[in-house]
Amino acid sequence: MKKILIISNMYPTDNHLSFGIFVKNQVRALEEAGMNVVIAVNDDPTTGKWPVIKKYMKWGLKTLTTAFRQRKQISVTHAHYAFPSGMLALIVKRLFGIPYVVTAHGGDIERMAKKSTRLHNWTETILKNSEHVIAVGPVLAEQIEHDFSIPKEKISVLSMGVNRRIFYPIDKNIAREQVHLAQDAFHFLFVGNVIEQKGVEELVQAFQMVKTSCEKPVKLTIIGARRDEGFQKKLQPFIDEDVQFIDPLAQQELVKWFQAADVFVLPSHLEGFGLVALEALAAGTPVIATQVGGLVSLLNNGAGHLVPPHHASELAQEMKRATTRVADDYYHVSAVNAVLEQHDEKNITAQLQQIYEVAAKGGRRV
Structure with missing residues (x-):
């Protein structure tokens, strides 16, 4: 195995810490495992028709230039998101004979491919011409198999994994001191982009329901990018002194908030995996x-608690129930340990290396 070319339309920078951080984490894990990784990524989260066209043209040119210059050294390309990253991987394969693997993360299959027949057909072409397809969750894998006629044996279910050297538990009182949270309150936490699809509106509505019916003080912290000003205004009627917003954080800081919270809430409308x-x-x-x-x-095997999407009242009921239970009673240790072992970053990286080895044999060299 020579070099792995990683193509991604999302990649973080110091100014945009959470923008595709999971891709950067996987790149680091591959490098730590001894693999030679080259990246061709878009690190600009700018939206708007013309800015997007401009940044994608720049990224596309960079990708093709990188692939051309190192075509003799690259064994396989790994595209994150079927579209648009997968399209560049397909072009690289057709131009230089470099085989590729594509990871579908959810939005590319559940939203992007459904925008038009053309995008659906492009996505199908990208998936069918890949050596292997990785889905971050089993539901997504089934969608890929059925909606795009991809053989089941060509699809692997593989999450992005969690680095347990960074994410690990400590005493919550100590964690709260580190992030300056009140010790006597019950703390809910959300981490993610503050957008409608993440269920943030239902979250703040549910929080207010809990607050009015709960005997103990409750707090909600929302950590994530807030680029949709219209959606922010929509949330305002449900925001008060007990709800705080924090901009995206580096993982070494973010983990402290995970450690300090009583319960983490993720009320998404759709989620490929939910890292x-x-x-x-x-x-x-x-x-x-x-x-x-x-x-x-x-x-669903006892590692967490599930509620229907789009239902603030049912979310509020579960959030309130959490405030009445001691942590050990609300936390199924054996189920969680099984999940963490399955999705440990080291195990994921080892499986990914095997996929690369097989995929590298599928292309021709030019």
């Missing part, structure tokens, strides 16, 4: 999430 829920579990914090996508397989 932040896994990180919360690794930090020793129980999880309430919605019955969507990869969250079902991640949590």
